[in-house]
Amino acid sequence: MVSRRLHVSVSMIAVALLWGAMVGFAADPPIPIGVSVAQTGPVALAGQEQVIGAQIAEDYFNKHGGVNGRPIKLVFQDGGSDEPTAINAFQNLINVAKVVGIMGPSLSQQAFAADPFAVRAKVAVIGPSNTAKGIPQIGEFVSRVSAPVAIVAPNAVKAAMEINKNLKKVAVLYAQNDAFNKSETETFQQAVKDLKLDLATVQTFQTTDTDFTAQVTNVLNVKPDLVIISGLQVDGANLVKQLRDLGYKGLIVGGNGVNTAAIFPICKAKCDGILIAQAYSPAYKSKINDEFKSVYKDKQKKDPPQFSAQAFAGIQVFVEALRALDKKSPIAKMDLAALRVELNKQLISGTYDTPLGEISFTTGPGMGGEIVQKQAYVAQIKMDPDGTKGTFVFVK
């Protein structure tokens, strides 16, 4: 009898608790934040890393109180690897999922196509990996947590000068049929001049080229101490391989196009030693980076890559901006349109301690939303002797 009464009481308590919880959620639904990255297509490799970073952020911040007690909920919409898919995903997130802001898309060229839709709908967008020139200039609702090439790239040249103190002559090679690499090489060439180095030769190629013998011959003729390559993964890696095959022993700096383990199958052991500037380092010491790194490592059994860290930082900016805004004026009382506008204003005015280091954004008419990142990192590729596996080792 006693046992039966106990059962009834426990059941009643459980029902009451469940009801209470349901009422609580109904009154306080999670805040929807849109994530539209490349889950399919050729860029899916990067997109998958971004999804992992964003999911870790969602769990992490919800465990740490969400937005002043209210959880966030990420709404994922595949942005694909092309412009039309990214545009559809943005439209869906804005009009159907009614998100407060969007993190995405994966590629700069997708951002140029999709971001204007968010700008017209007055929805804040944070680019997690868009590094081309002119992204924040798309409109007042566009920011990015991915440092542009112009800021990051010269660090690799400085690192090369640290390694070889007698570095003087530089040869630059770039893919002239690719807009990103053309703009990147301008940054590199300017950095070479600013650092008072001798720009001995500039060689061009096409991203579709496979044989670089002619360019390598021209480069070897000037006997450079440093070769800087702006190309994509296959052409860039082949160029490195052929430079090494034909006897080049000096330092090599690679641009963002070769900032991927996908070059390893092509240049194998000859990828060893390439210096590449990075926007993130797992070795960066801070509480938030240590926590992020430990959750990522538990899940993926490796150090987090840049794409995951940037995605985490993007969600973090939204969460912290929402917290700050909620403290100023409770967001539960705002209608969606007002909340979207206020959130954008709030997020570009804040400073955030992220796994990337301390970041903030530029403000001002027509020039807001650009990331200001305090820390800069350079990695050097270290390959196993058999050339099958490699890692990005951070240069101190």
Place this chain on the structure above:
Amino acid sequence: MNRTLLLQQVLNGLAIGSVYAIFALGYTLIFSVLRIINFTHGAIFTLGAYATYALTGSQFGINGLLAGAKLPFRLPFVLALIGGSLVAAVCGVIVERLAFRPLRARGADPLLTLVSSLGVAVALVNVTQYLFGAEPYSYPDPLEALPSAVNFGTAGQPILVRTVQVVIFGVSMVVLALLTWLMNATRTGKALRAVAEDMTTSSLLGIDTDRLVLLTFVISGFLGGVTGTLIGLSVGIAGPYFGIAFGLKGLAVIVLGGLGDIPGAVVGGLVIGLAEAFVPAKYIAYREAVPFALLFLVLLVRPQGLLGRAQVQKV
């Protein structure tokens, strides 16, 4: 230009030219017999490269239907090359049965055959992407024990050529010699030449033309596989579209050398390679235009190509 640099550029030109030549040999063989351009050659070349990769026991990447798959055995590179080329030869046979024979049986216009081969080529490339994904692959290097470059100069003034390119040059010369022998010194070669001269007459004379056409596709497919693998060894397998760029260049090579002429394909390849090597450093990225500009100039003077025979108009 000093003497060392001149020699270096000549060797660079011969090295890349031999790549074009060996690719164009498969093309020209089919043209010499059927008088049609086989656009599937680039796709078969790519498939052959992937087949060799699989036979070396290497693992496929993370995209595509065969993501993470690998064969339970591992062949030494030379055996894998032969196996991969045989797979390419089988593909050649399938292509002949699907895209060429039905049209030939109906006496279709050669233009239709051209379009049909283009269609099969696009389909093959897409099947390759579906199966193996779009990421690059490269072989376990069989030349690892050798130095990465051969010095044709002195220690003080080196003239370096990558070892793999020296190998490709050697193989293309051997393939050329074998093909020339096959065409000129064997009964099969004579029969092939008879079919090339006039298919109907040779059929009336008792030559099994269908069998010989099939044999041509087998040899061409096999050559495609060998070439795809060797070029893959030099520059990696850049993805499913890897053979397409070579296809276009190969077309320029066989037209320049003389359509359907086997030594012409080699001469055409070497001439284009040399012309590309001598493009001034400042304009090097525009060297893709060189073969076609050269083709235009040669065709103005010799419409039949460098070594081709003038076609007698049959009215």
